[in-house]
Amino acid sequence: MADYSAIMALVLERRSYSEIVQMLGCSRREISLVSKTVKARGITAALAASLSRDELAELFPDGRKNVSAGFVQPDFAGVVKSMKFNRHYTLQQAWHRYVQAPAGQDKKKYGYTQFCQLFNDYAAVHEVVATLHHEPARTMLVDWAGDTLPLVDAVTGEVAKAYLFVAVLPYSGMVFCKAFTDMKQEAWNSAHVQAFETYGGVTPIVVPDNAATATNRHSKGDSTRVVNPKYQQLADHYGTAIVPAGPNRPRHKAAAESAVNVVNKRVIGYLSEEVWMTLAELNTAIDERVDEINEQIKRVDGSTRAGQFTTEEAQLLQPLPADRFESVEWKQLKAGRNYHVTADYQHYSVPYKLTGQILKVRLTGVKITVFDGESVACEHPRKHGRKGQYSTLAEHVPKQHQNIDGLWSPKWFLDRARPFGPATVAVITAILERAKIPAQAFLDCQNILSGLGKNNRQRLEATCQQILNQNGYPTYTTLKRLTASMNSDSKQAPPPVPAPPNTKKPAASPDLDEHIDVYVRGADYYQEGW
Known part of the structure; x- marks a missing residue:
């Protein structure tokens, strides 16, 4: 509602409509109404200053009250209650209910836009969110x-x-x-x-x-x-x-x-x-x-x-306790042949003499402790993130593995491949060299040597020789398929044989000279374009 008292004071000061609009933000229509009332009633500056709120309301009645009396008033309290009970309840649903409800005689219904505006006015008064006043350190x-x-x-x-x-x-x-x-x-x-x-x-x-x-x-x-x-x-x-x-x-x-x-x-x-x-x-x-x-x-x-x-x-703040909290989980794990136990897809070494034994393992957020009976066998920082990481302590490695430049390195895999034979070494070398990062090939090398070569070294060597003869692309999958096709553990791949010559000696005939060669068409003859 416009501030008619302020408008009246500026009108009596003979300010222009533009000045009053700029100063009070009211409409020209409201200024015109005040100006006409001042002239009709003969109001002076002294009289305007003495007018009470009720007297101003009589001079400038609020027509909106008369307008709203002709409309059915929505039950906004019920709308708020429905919204609290049903989080999917919307203002559009509330408006539809309002429109469909029976109306009294000569009563009208608000449109959706006006309904939403009235609800916002109601919520601003009745649904104010309380400000939480927090206590320190609570x-x-x-x-x-x-x-x-x-x-x-x-x-x-x-x-x-x-x-x-x-x-x-x-x-x-x-x-x-x-x-x-x-x-x-x-x-x-x-x-x-x-x-x-x-x-x-x-x-x-x-x-x-x-x-x-x-x-x-x-x-x-x-x-x-x-x-x-x-x-x-x-x-x-x-x-x-x-x-x-x-x-x-x-x-x-x-x-x-x-x-x-x-x-x-x-x-x-x-x-x-x-x-x-x-x-x-x-x-x-x-x-x-x-x-x-x-x-x-x-x-x-x-x-x-x-x-x-x-x-x-x-x-x-309350003081921290003397000991840090650690959530503890216990597991019984078997030490594998590679003298590692596996917990949550991560691998931790144990003394190699414990290979094959069932060990008790305590896991916390930052540490893994392995027990051999009641005594502590070893401890490792706990690994997180990518699965398949290794934590290997040097003292856990047997002597035959200590003369190499670290486990799971290219040199380590090549040293393991040499007892199989030169073909296996050549295949492992090819797999390591084509990887952008050598470690990306470690798993394939491990699967080939420990998986395919586990039961028979001769068969793996023969398979590697066969794929080299064919100039194939060596992978674990390819070698596995070729190994399965071997019909004998002792079968050896034949050495490379040179292609036969394009000439041959004919059978002895009295009509032919013994020294005359018979020429045979080679494979090049049948190539396209000849």
């Missing part, structure tokens, strides 16, 4: 960032995804971010541990969403959720409570959503176009970006996240 909100970063394996060239875990202390806005190769329970728990250690303390409450690594249902169809047992172990260790946000209630962890948005723009947005070979390299770059978010970006009041955290929040 809550840590956690979530996975929606976007990922690519990780390129330096050996295979395979591209994997790095998932970013985000934590935030909502009072100061202090952000924590780390990348992991998956979003499984081990990564989820490890991310919390690193976040607590980065903040230097623990909050009494941790608020995650309802991911499977945080909560689960007792049974299918049960609406109630309970904290995941492994996640609860972490909470018990650090003396914190897990309070998941309500399902489909992003407002319950609005600070986490805001932090994820900041990470998407300030971390992923800056790093996504670069090539990252290792997770450690990527996390170093992420740390630099997060430091800029916390320490350099100033807010409206001139403070930074790190500054407010240090002065008002850090000292209020």
Whole structure:
């Protein structure tokens, strides 16, 4: 509604319509109405200043009230209730219900546009979102960032995804971010541990969403959720409570959503176009970006996240426990003939004398410990990322393998091929040389020597000689097919035989001279174009 008191004062000052519109933002129609009323009533500047709100309302009645009285008023309270009960309920559905409902005599219905505008006015008054006032050092909100970063394996060239875990202390806005190769329970728990250690303390409450690594249902169809047992172990260790946000209630962890948005723009947005070979390299770059978010970006009041955290929040955090939390998993694994045990598709060496034995293995997020009975046989840092990685300790290697330049190298495979024969050495050399990166050929070489040559070296040597005679393209698949066609373990591939000459001696005949040669057409004669 226009401010008629202000318009009247400017009209009495004899300001032009253009000046009044520019100053008050009102319409020329409203200025004209005020001007006519001033002239008709003989209103002076002194009288205009003394008019009350009710007197102004009598001079300039609001015609909209009379107009709205002729329309059926929507039940916006019912619309809001339906939206809360059914998240798929839309304003268009509400308008259709409103239009189809019976109307009173001489009553009209609002169009869809006006209906939406009236609903927005209602929501602005009745559905105001409350502002949460967070207490310092009370809550840590956690979530996975929606976007990922690519990780390129330096050996295979395979591209994997790095998932970013985000934590935030909502009072100061202090952000924590780390990348992991998956979003499984081990990564989820490890991310919390690193976040607590980065903040230097623990909050009494941790608020995650309802991911499977945080909560689960007792049974299918049960609406109630309970904290995941492994996640609860972490909470018990650090003396914190897990309070998941309500399902489909992003407002319950609005600070986490805001932090994820900041990470998407300030971390992923800056790093996504670069090539990252290792997770450690990527996390170093992420740390630099997060430091800029916390320490350099100033807010409206001139403070930074790190500054407010240090002065008002850090000292209020609960202290860290004496021991770091480690989720432990136990397995019984057999040491293979290559004196390695395999856990989660990664290979770890054991003393070669334990080959063939069943060993007890303890796995944590950062370490793998192998037990021989009750004593510790060895320990390895835990491998993550690309499957099939090897962790081999020099003291575990038998003497016959110690005089080579490292296991799984071109020289190592060539040394293993020599006892088979020269043809096998030539095939292994060809496979190694055609690979852009020698390590890309290691698996084929291993399969050929340990797989095809496991039961009979003569057969593999004969197969390699055959493919060399044919100038073939040696691969594990080709050699496997040729080996299967061998009908005897002792069969040897014949040595290369030169092509027969184009002339031959005819049988003895009294009519022919013994020294006359008979010429035979060679293969070239039958080539196209002759």
